[in-house]
Amino acid sequence: MQNAEYAYELPESAIAVHPAMPRSSARLLTWRDGAVTSHHRFKDLPAILHADTQLWVNNTRVIRARLLLMKPTGGRLEVFLLEPHERSMEQALASTQCVVWKCMVKGAKRWTAGEAALQVEDSRGKWEVTAKRVGMDEGVRYIELKWTHRSAATGDVQEVSFVELLEAMGKMPLPPYMRRPAEEQDAEDYQTVYAEVPGSVAAPTAGLHLDAQLMANLSASTSIHHITLHVGAGTFKPLVEGDVRNHVMHGENCSVSFDAIQALAEDGVHRVATGTTSLRTLESLYWLAIKWKETGEQPFELNQWEWRNELGTKADR
Numbered sequence: 001m002q003n004a005e006y007a008y009e010l011p012e013s014a015i016a017v018h019p020a021m022p023r024s025s026a027r028l029l030t031w032r033d034g035a036v037t038s039h040h041r042f043k044d045l046p047a048i049l050h051a052d053t054q055l056w057v058n059n060t061r062v063i064r065a066r067l068l069l070m071k072p073t074g075g076r077l078e079v080f081l082l083e084p085h086e087r088s089m090e091q092a093l094a095s096t097q098c099v100v101w102k103c104m105v106k107g108a109k110r111w112t113a114g115e116a117a118l119q120v121e122d123s124r125g126k127w128e129v130t131a132k133r134v135g136m137d138e139g140v141r142y143i144e145l146k147w148t149h150r151s152a153a154t155g156d157v158q159e160v161s162f163v164e165l166l167e168a169m170g171k172m173p174l175p176p177y178m179r180r181p182a183e184e185q186d187a188e189d190y191q192t193v194y195a196e197v198p199g200s201v202a203a204p205t206a207g208l209h210l211d212a213q214l215m216a217n218l219s220a221s222t223s224i225h226h227i228t229l230h231v232g233a234g235t236f237k238p239l240v241e242g243d244v245r246n247h248v249m250h251g252e253n254c255s256v257s258f259d260a261i262q263a264l265a266e267d268g269v270h271r272v273a274t275g276t277t278s279l280r281t282l283e284s285l286y287w288l289a290i291k292w293k294e295t296g297e298q299p300f301e302l303n304q305w306e307w308r309n310e311l312g313t314k315a316d317r
């Protein structure tokens with residue numbers, strides 16, 4: 001399949017730059033047996049889903065991954081954090097020391113030396129972050145970040161984590177197709193109501209249509225299960241020209257509880273994945289189980305085409 005087959009016209013009027021209010025009033029299309037069967041609203045989901053349905057959602061939380069800094073020359077620099085370098089997401093966000101992140105940087109053409117910086121003052125005190133370029137690879141820059149926080153109450157320098165710094169100084173990473181600057185309300189709107197584990201640089205957007213009332217209604221008629229997959233840099237990588245099978249996907253880490261594994265082992269239930277992040281996590285778990293069965297060793301990684309080239313014929317055994 002060629003990437004040109006995915007091209008289509010999307011008028012600006014069809015792109016929502018703010019959410020429906022309430023969220024569950026967003027439109028929902030149902031598709032069965034290769035055809036559109038009906039049009040609904042998300043609030044209708046409890047009546048559409050089977051009573052024995054397991055609903056799977058991704059409880060990742062979007063971090064404030066955009067930092068607007070000033071270069072030594074006075075020019076603006078926009079640093080978009082993609083993923084930590086040589087650390088897990090959890091380790092990097094919890095760190096109170098300097099961290100290195102893989103980043104996309106806007107305005108970096110003439111940033112060859114020196115530190116970019118930003119200072120912010122809020123009710124907690126004064127925050128300062130500095131950024132230094134320490135490497136580059138395939139258009140991605142490696143940025144070393146250091147920060148300090150001075151308490152408003154005492155005036156003393158206090159130890160704070162990187163995620164605390166982002167909450168104070170970062171901006172929400174809205175998708176570029178929305179073509180508007182981030183607003184403070186986006187900290188709530190660009191987050192699922194069940195978001196729990198910080199680490200994504202983009203929201204699992206299908207879940208944005210589920211609000212608290214709808215989740216309560218769904219809990220009464222279905223069982224809800226959580227996985228965690230942090231949406232990373234790969235979501236921004238455009239398809240290569242030509243055959244899409246030549247496109248190299250960016251790896252992502254997922255986390256699933258033992259209770260979730262037990263739920264997946266149940267027979268005779270319907271399973272509905274909320275969006276592609278939940279779906280590919282469930283698919284990966286299936287293929288990892290096949291791999292474990294074949295090798296006798298617990299696997300922790302699944303390569304992009306491994307399911308098709310090596311495991312596909314074994315799944316029917």
